[in-house]
Amino acid sequence: MERTRRSVLVGTGAAGALVAAFALWPHRYAAPLQAGSDELVVDGFVRIAADGAVTVAVPVCEMGQGITTLCAQIVAVELGADRTRIGVESAPPGPFYADAVLAAHWAPLWLPYGLDSLAGGLAADPTGTLAQRTAERTPFTMTADGTALAAFEAPLRAAAAALRAQLTQAAAARWGVGWETCEARDHRISHGTQSATFAELLPEARAITPPDPPVLRAEPAREGGAALAPGALPRFARLDLPAKVDGSFVFAGDVRLPGMLHAAIAQPPQGDAVLASFDRAAAASVPGVVEVVNAERWLAALGTTWYAADKALTAMDPRFRAKGRVVDSGAMEAALDRALRRGDATTVAAVGDPAALLQKPSLSARYDIEPAQCVPLETATATARLTHGRLELWLATQAPDQAAMAAARALGLSRGDVVIYPLHAGGSFDARLDVRVAEQAAILAKAVKRPVQLMWSRWQETLAGFPRAPVAAQMAAAFGPERRLLLGWRARLAQPASAIEAAARLLDGKSAPAALATARGRVDAMACEGALPFYAIPERAVEHVPVDLSLPSGRQRGNAHAVGAYLTECFIDECAQFAGVEPLAFRIGLLSGQPRLAACLQGVARLAEWGGGRDASGQGIACHRMDLRTAQGLRSGFVAVVATARQEADAVRVERLSAYCDIGRIINADIARQQVEGALVAGLALAVGGTTQWQRGVPQAGRVAALGLPLLADCPKVDVAFADSSEHPFDPGELGMVAAAPAIANALFSATGVRFRRLPLLSEGL
Incomplete structure (x- = not known):
């Protein structure tokens, strides 16, 4: 989120000081952080104490994704701070920390019913008045959909740059030199042989007003490829690890x-x-x-x-x-089946119109996706x-x-x-x-x-939790003569309006039954997000058939993209087989105008020693792209995954998962790798388990041990590599998750010769 300078320097003893959240409106809010008698708080994000210790206010929830460390690293690099003297605290909730990027992304969920068309224009612009106003008034202080870096890197840098300017100007005035000639590094301001610590300069710095706008460093926080070498020590270690290791971390x-x-x-x-x-x-x-x-x-x-x-x-x-x-799995599956076969569909995303081409499709297949449980470690x-x-x-x-x-x-x-x-x-x-x-x-x-x-007990977490909604999908493709050109594509998705339902609970405070009633019969484009192929297929469309289910549904890591990627990448593999073309080459041939994604496919092929996925090699490939509109324009993340599997006597074991990602500029290489590695294993978990059946509303697999999740012994070898990119950073936590399941499904086909079209993959049996 880009905020203009807004008179947010909170100085000595500024209890009750006010700050304006946005220059567009005259609204003012109580300062979210208060300065002590000898402290300085800058822009509501950075606090420096009398001894020079720097604390960063983190406005998002740390869930193990490392965002607290990333926020501290962004400030440390911009400020020139000693990383051992910088810490974090949770920012107090309130409209000052509203996330306009998330508000814009979720515009279809808060716009009045019938005004959904605005989501593609004014409401979906995070710099626009409508999105920012909504973010402020709701307020959108939620952590979701990987928007943290897009929303808060800019204000964190601005706060650090403002503080650096104050300290530098204090030093320059003391030494009688131009402040632009001074350097901030390792918690000191230096000019030639003269040097002073942040703590020494703080009393004079508090009285200085920094430039407006702040002068940023030419290069933001970034770690290159060398930091990703196997065995390389982190340049900026995670701040939460020591306390988690010694047990002092407070949950x-x-x-x-x-x-x-x-x-x-x-x-x-x-x-x-x-x-x-x-x-x-x-x-x-x-x-x-x-x-x-x-x-x-x-x-x-x-x-x-x-x-x-x-x-x-x-x-x-x-x-x-x-x-x-109450929920019954048999009734739920019957409702999905009826809707898929006979329900009225609405096109929610399209390029062209494939209807004429698909009157008699060349290839069609049905896929079914069961509800997916979140299963967090902490209830x-x-x-x-x-x-x-x-x-x-x-x-x-x-x-x-x-x-x-x-x-x-x-x-x-x-x-x-x-x-x-x-x-x-x-x-x-x-x-x-x-x-x-x-x-x-x-x-x-x-x-x-x-x-x-x-x-909540573990049983209550499973009993009362809101799983990702089930989906029944009919995929259809039309080929040109000789089965070479893929000309038409349609994904028909029967599912509840799960994004609208979840928003009714979260944003409107409705109960689960009331939220279900709100979503009943509604067409939900966000529930189908990620299902429109990014391949250069001339005519392609995604249709939503609303289904009225008794199961309250919620969000799950990867959300709709996990469903869309699974459907697209499994069916594109079937299309490659139908055309008689090797799966990687088939994908590359359809990626006109997608050089970053094509590079990811080529990169993972080298990393995994791709052998073509044929002749029972046990290799399967998948890729995906995710986009996010931000103040800096469209940010995109790209991933390609190769899974290697083999068939045992009565099971299939995934031996290796390889991923190549392009997430733009990498702020912390160690955390980026951790996120993708964890996402791949989470994707494996949902590929083979993580679901349950319900009878009279009671889950039949209520304990973690009964959910079919992989054990440590089941976890494969994981390889991760990243593109060297200078594009704006993209959160990698969802990418590995969404591409893992289709890669594993395609690997199972290579290993067994059987197409698994139901998720979890082994729910149909071998």
């Missing part, structure tokens, strides 16, 4: 407050169900139980330990009854304390303002009466966009008049 479940009670919760089967009965007296026999609280859709026990509370829940034997529909946890009408919340969340508003609504408070302390998450994969745990904890704290920490 949501580590919070402890005086007099705090622990709470466990029982929630209804998935769908529209309510609490029917429970044995309150049975809880009294459990040592350590203090109180029992029930609401329409849940029952909670509170005790001196979580284990006592959970034991009390079991003893009370809560029963639920259906108020409306939903929140701690709440209500004192004198003021609620405090400690939790890991990707949507802090939405969590605060949900809790405020539950207690009849205003948003200003809720203070939220964002914590780092132990994984999320978008599960922490669900803010129900904040609301539940707040209700419990009010009921018992004591601080309460509510922690």
Whole structure:
């Protein structure tokens, strides 16, 4: 997000100082960071203490993706700071840190129904008044869709450059030289033989107004190819690793407050169900139980330990009854099948019109994708304390303002009466966009008049979580004479309006049943995002057939792109086989105008020693592109993956995953590699497991061990390489995820001669 300079230097003792969030409007907000008596806060992002220690305010949720380290590194490079003297803190939620890039990307979800066409124009422009105004008022302080670097690298650099200018000008005035001739490096300002530390210069620097706009360094934070060499030590090590290694890192479940009670919760089967009965007296026999609280859709026990509370829940034997529909996998699959075969479709993305070509398609195939669970390592946890009408919340969340508003609504408070302390998450994969745990904890704290920490069990996380929606797809292709030219393509997707539904819960505060009702029958372009091929097929289209399901659905790492990439890359492999062309060559031949993606395919072919994917070689290939509109223009990320698999006696084992990525300028090579490696393994997990069946709303695989996820022994050798690029940086966390499953599916075809068209891939059996 590009913000103009806005009088945001918060000086000594500036309690109550105000800052203007955007120059376009006269709105002003309380300064998000306050300076102590001998500190300086610059632009709401950088704080420097009297001893010279620098702290960076991070406005997004750290979920293991390394964003806190990236923010610190951006500031350290621009400021000229000693990396050992720079730290981070979570920025306080509020409109000052609104993400206009995410607001613009999600424009179809917040625009009034019927005005969706604006999403392709004014609303989708992150520099436009509409997107910025919406980002500010909602506020869009959410962490999602990899927008953090696009939104916050520029203001972080601007804040660091402003502070560097203040320190440099203070040094120049002291020495009687031009400040442009001074250099900032390693926490010192130098000019020839003269040198002073940041701490020494801070008293004079506080009184100086920096240039407007700030003077940025010619080269932003960047690490080249040498930093990616195997065994190379990180140039800027992750800030969170030492605490995670020694166990001192504070997650949501580590919070402890005086007099705090622990709470466990029982929630209804998935769908529209309510609490029917429970044995309150049975809880009294459990040592350590203090109180029992029930609401329409849940029952909670509170005790001196979580284990006592959970034991009390079991003893009370809560029963639920259906108020409306509950989830049944058989009914859900039947509804998807009916919609795919007979439902009315709406074109949501197209280049040309393939209808005439596809009246009698040359090739067609059906694909089915089951719901995908998020399975974060840390289950939903929140701690709440209500004192004198003021609620405090400690939790890991990707949507802090939405969590605060949900809790405020539950207690009849205003948003200003809720203070939220964002914590780092132990994984999320978008599960922490669900803010129900904040609301539940707040209700419990009010009921018992004591601080309460509510922690969902693993069973409750699976039972009540919102999985990625299922999809049934019919793919069709039209070839020219002699099967050489691919002329037409259509992807017909039967699925619920899952993006609209998730937005109704998150942005509008609706319950799961109300959100399902809001999305019913709606055409949802964002739910089909990533399904339009980037290949140069003259006529191609994506159609959405809305399906009314009882399963509440949510976001999952990769989101719609994970579905779109799977459908496109599996079916393009079938097209290559139909045309009798080697899969890599077939793709390259269709990538006119896509040099970066073509380079990724060629790069991964070298990395994986691609052998053509034929003759039971066990190799499969896939690629994908993701785009994001930003203030600097369109940012794109590209990935190509080769999977190598072999058939064992009663299973298929993935032996190797190789990925070649072009993510533009790489800020931290070590973190980029970690993100892609982790994404590849996450993609493997969803390729072979991560789903469940439901009967009467109850998941049949409620524990992690039953979800069919790969064990450590199942993890393949992983190779990752990156293009050397000077384009704007692109978040790599989703890329490896979305391309892994189709590459594995294509590898399984090479290894077995069988096309697996259902995800998870082995759900059909060998």
